[in-house]
């Protein structure tokens with residue numbers, strides 16, 4: 001099976017404008033507090049950069065690698081392959097995610113950070129596919145909702161490729 005880039009769904013300009021709006025909401029919601037942003041590698045890299053540059057509160061960043069995917073299919077089993085390096089106890093954690101699909105990964109991560117004593121845990125996702133949801137997860141900060149399509153670019157991959165595309169496009173099979 002070969003995958004190529006199909007229709008463009010969101011351009012870099014659209015995504016950055018949305019990141020700016022969400023960052024403003026975040027700054028308002030956490031006024032007077034500090035933040036601990038945890039990016040989910042590798043997909044959230046580009047979106048996280050957009051979000052963090054627009055945040056004016058005191059902010060720390062960290063990364064986690066959790067995985068439930070192979071190719072285009074979720075395996076349902078979430079493994080943490082690389083943990084965060086800092087201490088989140090008493091902190092306002094915002095998980096920065098590329099896309100919420102079944103919700104399996106984030107359901108596990110929400111619990112994980114609460115278990116580590118975070119003061120609060122929310123999600124800021126670039127994309128959301130609500131029609132695919134299996135676990136009860138709804139991101140408080142959400143860039144765009146999309147239909148049940150497999151998308152690539154702007155951090156999102158198909159078998160580790162296409163992450164460098166400066167837009168989100170639909171993966172086309174042939």
Ligand code: IMP
Nearest residue numbers: 043100101102103104105150151156157
């Ligand atoms: P979930 O646990 O099913 O919500 O899966 C979330 C993770 O699966 C995301 O962080 C992505 O890494 C990956 N994923 C889900 N849908 C897509 C997609 O359409 N394109 C690329 N990766 C995806």
Ligand code: MG
Nearest residue numbers: 040043098099
């Ligand atoms: Mg991911």
